[in-house]
Amino acid sequence: MNGLWCTVKKINIRTTVVETFENAVIMIPNSDLVSTQLTNWTKNNPSLRRDILVGVAYGSDTEKVSQTLARVADEHLNVLKSPSAQVLFSAFGSSSLDFILRVWIDDIDHTIRATSELRFAIDEAFRKEGIEIAFPQMDIHFKTAPALADHLAKKLGNN
Structure with a gap:
């Protein structure tokens, strides 16, 4: 509430x-x-859907990312087999390829711990698979900057 x-x-x-x-x-x-509006999360059953957002570096093998996320979800004891976990490629972000791992947790009381464990497992699995978790990046391209070029040349001793 x-x-x-x-x-x-x-x-x-x-x-x-x-x-x-x-x-x-x-x-x-x-x-x-x-x-007042009230949401009853467990009236029908104690399970709860959670979305885990993951951004990977551009150039990552998206099929490998999808398979790895699905495997991590499938291996977790608190993630329900039915409905099964879903991996969604949600967006081409500014610095990442954005995925959603959508899982159903067996009991609302396990939600915080289970989603934390899933994030640890995703990090570990991505490291083993060579999948890079993205971080904000920005490339700056100068079309013309003669004053900067002169300054750098002097600093580097390339007169």
Whole structure:
């Protein structure tokens, strides 16, 4: 509710007691629950979809990236087999080829740990496969810069 993630612990006549993932206990007036938008992430089941964003260097083998991300997801114990993980090539970014690894985590309580473990595993797998995780880069091209060329020539001793 309003960006607050919590678990309902007790429903009273006038208030609902919730507990945040940081173990804070909050009493919410029931009137707020009926007048404010509320998202129930686990009403039907405890699983939760998460997207992990990954940017790789331009020139990377996109098929290898896709296969590696899918393998990492498939090997994680908390990632559900059904629905299966998806690898999406989402964009040609300014400094990277952008992918989304979309997974379903078996239980909302495992979400933060599992997504962190997936990121560690992706980093390790990319290192083994020689896939470079992108970082912001900028190339500067000078069409004409005679003063700069003269300055550099003097600094380098190429008079």
